[in-house]
Amino acid sequence: MARHEGCDQPMVNDCLNQLANFPLEIINTAVSGHNTADLLARLDQEILSQAQVDFICILIGTNDLASHKQIHLPTFEANLKQIIKKLARIYEPKQITLISPPPVDESKQRHRTNRRIREYSTCMKQIAFQENCRFIDLYKTFTENPKPTEELLIGSLNDGLHFGKAGYELLAQTILEALGSFGN
Known part of the structure; x- marks a missing residue:
């Protein structure tokens, strides 16, 4: 969510x-390289x-889930629950959408596997x-798309993880579909 991939934003x-x-006002507070512990630490002040x-x-x-800096699943789960608990002080659960990681191209990515992503x-x-939050399975969205997953994962780094325009367009389309069902 933080990568510019050649854009000004x-x-x-x-x-x-x-x-x-429809007009959108987007506040993007994403920070490259952060995990749930980092997000939890900056949630109050920055979000x-x-x-x-x-x-x-x-x-x-x-x-x-990256092997070289892994937050193990029980801690990941606890962190996510704490993030939602903090957000729920202000927001209704249906206003909160968790988005799963996309797949990786394992031929290029050394620290992440699709098994662990699942x-x-x-x-x-x-x-x-x-x-009672919303969930977008980005892994499923990418792997079930007509374009080959490897093509969606090609970005300026071409590391099998950081995707480019095709992947961001798919992510944006998926988010907009979720926004469209916001009242449901």
Whole structure:
């Protein structure tokens, strides 16, 4: 959510604004390389102190599951629950959407596997259900897309993890679909 990929702003913001048929005001507080512990540490000051918004999307987990800096699943689960608990002081659960990590191209990515991504995504889905939040399975969205997953994962780093325009367009489209069902 934080990568610019050649844009003047985070590429996801650019794609959301291009694809939306309604005006959007986007506050993107994403920080590259952060995990759930980092988000929890900065949540009060950098996110909850902002003006209240209509919809919160949290794409997290990719760094939690990385073998070289792994936050183990029970701690990941506890961190996610704490994040939601803090957000729930201000927001209704249906305003909060957890977004799973996308798949990786394992031929290029050394520290992440799709098996582990599915494990963490399953955990996220269960927590979203338990807490009455929304959930976007980005892994499933990427792998079920007609474009090959490897093509969606090509970004300026071309490391099998950080995706480019095609991946951000798919992410933005998926978020907009969730926004469209916001009243449901």
